[in-house]
Amino acid sequence: MRCAHRRVAMVVHDLLVVGLGPAGVTAVVQARRDGLDVVAVGDEPPGGLVAAARRIENLPVWPQGIAGRVLARRMARWVRTSNAAVVQDTVIALDRTDSGIFSCTTRRGAVFLARSVCLAPGTRPVPLPPELFGLGCPVFRDIRNLPRRKGAVVAVVGGGDAAFDTALSVADLGMRPVLWVRGKVKASQGLVEEVEARRIPVAASLIPEAELVVACIGREVRDELLLALLPEGLPRDICTAVPGLFVAGDAIRGRERFVA
Ligand SMILES: Cc1cc2nc3c(=O)[nH]c(=O)nc-3n(C[C@H](O)[C@H](O)[C@H](O)COP(=O)(O)OP(=O)(O)OC[C@H]3O[C@@H](n4cnc5c(N)ncnc54)[C@H](O)[C@@H]3O)c2cc1C
Structure with missing residues (x-):
């Protein structure tokens, strides 16, 4: 039986991009420059995790640095002006037919067909x-949905760039961050110095x-x-064993996460 609300797009696009973080946005913009017909599906506004920074x-075009939120807004503009078809939705299934055409289904029931696919889904917590924390207080995974409570003591857990950057964001918001670094500090020298200059405490417990x-x-x-199409x-x-799948x-680098 055919579901009445399902919308089936008959157009076969040149490229489907899944995820609109920096990697997906770059794929969209470059493919449009090359004249490809692109459809892009992202479940968050363009920019992805960058908006949490x-x-x-570390981008040579902005040697003084750029706020993550500002960069995310610029990415949204690049995507808009690229004239790609952009859909805010989650891709829940992706198949490749015998004829080599990819078919993707979204959570809202849309179906898109494309000759090639660039998967840029990033990471999840x-x-x-x-x-693990034993405090009974709410735990958040990045700054984006942290409640803004002036003066609140916020434990920021982690010893890498993301934790040190987040502790500085928490301080900017008028809250009192304390970094909980369980192992070695792995954050870059610049972030460590900024945390020291702002007198943000670093605790071992x-x-x-x-x-x-x-x-x-x-x-x-x-x-x-990815694993549905690449079980190995x-x-x-960037290239995979499946023709047309990038x-x-x-999603490639896994543990090493960076924009450039
Ligand atoms: C606090 C913090 C500070 C950082 N600082 C820096 C820094 O200074 N320099 C640097 O280089 N990097 C930094 N990073 C890391 C950087 O943000 C990431 O490396 C970068 O965003 C990865 O880009 P991406 O496009 O691969 O993935 P993401 O940015 O994670 O984007 C992937 C997008 O795809 C969407 N998506 C996933 N699956 C689907 C699906 N099935 N359907 C639809 N959409 C989907 C996700 O929701 C997301 O919006 C920082 C990260 C954090 C958290």
Whole structure:
């Protein structure tokens, strides 16, 4: 039986891009420059995880750094002006037919067909056991949905760039961050110096007075669509063993996450 609300797009696009973080946006813009007919599906506004970053400092075009939110807005503009067809939705299934055409289905029931696909789904936070923190206070995974409570003590968990950057964002918002670094500090020298200059405490154990926790630890590739087509595992390169299927961004690099 055919579902009455299902909309079937008969057009076969040159390229389908899944995910509109920096990797997906770059794929859209470059493919449009090459004259391809592109449809892009992203379940968040363009920019992806970049919107959680206080400042992106490793892009040569912005040697002084650029705020993540500002960069995300620019990415949204690039996508708009590229004239690609952009859909805000989640791709829930992706198949390749015998004729080599990819068919993707979205959560809202739309179907898109394309001759090639660029998957740029980025990463998601690994679920953490609540008892890991043992404080009974709410745990957030990045700054985007952290409640703004002036003066609140916020434990920021992690020793990498994302944790140090987030601690600085928390301080900018008028809250009181305390970094909980369980192992070695892996953040870049510049971020460490900025945290020291702002006198943000770095603790080896979780402080009991924390009212909110931001856990900047444990992310994994959003691999569900990839593994459906590549059962042998995630590719280490933009090209995959499936003709016409490409992967971009953090979905390739996994543990090393960066925009450039
Ligand atoms: C606090 C913080 C600070 C950072 N600072 C820096 C920095 O200074 N320099 C730097 O280089 N990097 C930095 N990063 C890392 C950087 O943000 C990421 O490396 C980059 O965003 C990865 O880009 P991406 O496009 O691969 O994935 P993402 O940005 O994760 O985007 C993927 C997008 O695809 C969407 N998506 C996934 N699956 C689907 C689906 N099935 N259907 C539809 N949409 C889907 C996701 O919702 C997301 O919007 C920072 C990250 C954080 C958290």
